[in-house]
Amino acid sequence: MEDKRHLLKQPLHGIYIPILLILGGTLIFGVEYLPYSIAFIVIVCSTQIFLALKRASSMHKTKWQDFELIDKTIIAPMTSIYRFKLARDDEVLDIPTGHHLACCFTINGKDEVRYYSPISNQFDAGFFDILVKHYEKGVVTRRLAQLAEGQTVKFRGPVGNLDYQPNMAKELGLIAGGSGITPILQVITSIITNPDDHTKISLLFANETEKDILLRAEIDEIASRYPDLKVQYTVTRPTDSWKGSVGYVNKEMIEKFMPENNGANRIFICGPPEMKKSLAKITEELGWQKDSLFLF
Ligand SMILES: Cc1cc2nc3c(=O)[nH]c(=O)nc-3n(C[C@H](O)[C@H](O)[C@H](O)COP(=O)(O)OP(=O)(O)OC[C@H]3O[C@@H](n4cnc5c(N)ncnc54)[C@H](O)[C@@H]3O)c2cc1C
Incomplete structure (x- = not known):
């Protein structure tokens, strides 16, 4: 998506080029047209600045x-x-x-x-x-x-530090804990709404109980429509009827539910600090290189 915050810093789009054309035309047709050209340039610049301000984001990077x-x-x-x-x-x-x-x-x-x-x-x-x-x-x-x-x-x-690029991984493993699902969901949405992004996704979502699984209906609905998204839930306190995995995310779960560690695949992790610390250690033991991992 176009970053509208930088529109004013990119006047080439609608300011420099029209100005050069108008000045070029004035030189060809005669300098007596210069006052008209200047008036026209003022109108073009004002319109472009007005449009850019109108489209500018109300969220500022540094100002509250x-x-x-x-x-x-x-x-x-x-x-x-x-x-x-x-x-x-x-x-x-x-x-x-x-x-x-x-x-x-x-x-x-x-x-x-x-x-x-x-x-x-x-x-x-x-x-x-x-x-x-x-x-x-x-x-x-x-x-x-x-x-x-x-x-x-x-x-x-x-x-944020994530520089997500479509198809940056052939298969992407996403591990979320609790409210850590929110940035992970952004990544999933970005992939499934971009027809040029062919990344296969495996999500492993950890929670305490089944009731704590945030946005489960939405996630299951997306998974039912996108065969390239596989979802596995794990809870630490399961009920008798629970069919998903049980316990904290561990080595076995990563080996079973995450993509193969082959250099072309990546894993993104978002969860409480203790979970991130534990998974950084486990993925290292499994041979995942630092540049194939991203911890939010
Ligand atoms: C990159 C990033 C994105 C985030 N996105 C979201 C988001 O979309 N939604 C969201 O709800 N949170 C998100 N968080 C967490 C959020 O920023 C706060 O840390 C959280 O809301 C707690 O803030 P607080 O001031 O209420 O708790 P604090 O006063 O900071 O902590 C009080 C107590 O709450 C408990 N606690 C706080 N955070 C956690 C945690 N993550 N896991 C387990 N226990 C905890 C601990 O017992 C802690 O001692 C994100 C964090 C990061 C770093």
Whole structure:
């Protein structure tokens, strides 16, 4: 998707070329037309700058901006989707795949910054959604839970290090833990909505209980439509009827459900810090090279 934030830095598209053509024409037809040419150049430049400003993103990379909460939906125990309004009804939050937003609450004079990966996609205009898992003692998630519609929250972004390129892997293994599914879902959405991206995907999604599996219906629905997406769930506290894997993600699960470690395939991991630490060690033991792995 075009990065509209840089439009003003790329005047070649609509400013330099028309100006050169007008000045060239003036030289050919006579300098007496110069005042008309200058007037025309002013109109062209003003129009281009106006259009660029109109299309510019209301989310700023470094400057905090206030966004109004317009909807809040509880989707699972302790988990909600928060919808924030963008400046324009036709604006789409165009952030790179796997990147996230920084969210800031000033609490007792201290800025508390946490990161959230939008789950809305390039077809959602006028708003963006974040899915948030709440923690009883969570500094920021408790404040988010107390928000009423109409109140605002500070965000900036995009932030992130993943440089996802279509077909950068033949097969992509995705391992998510809990709310770590959010950036992983962005990667999946990016692949399945790009007809030129032929990456095969294997998702291994770990949770405590079956009830904690966030967005399960959506994931299963996508998997039923895209044969190139395989999904395996694992829970640490299964019920008697549970048919998925049991326990934390371990070496056996990676060998069984992740793509072959052959240099052409990659693994992306997102979850709580302890999970990432453990999986970094396991994947290293399994011979995965650092450049084939990405830890969010
Ligand atoms: C790149 C990135 C993207 C993220 N995207 C999302 C997202 O889309 N949705 C989302 O809900 N969260 C996401 N997170 C986590 C989020 O940034 C916060 O860390 C989380 O919301 C907790 O913030 P808090 O201030 O409420 O908790 P804190 O006050 O920071 O922590 C309080 C207590 O909560 C518990 N806790 C906090 N975080 C976790 C965790 N991840 N796993 C287990 N226990 C935890 C711990 O017991 C901790 O001691 C992301 C984090 C990163 C780094």
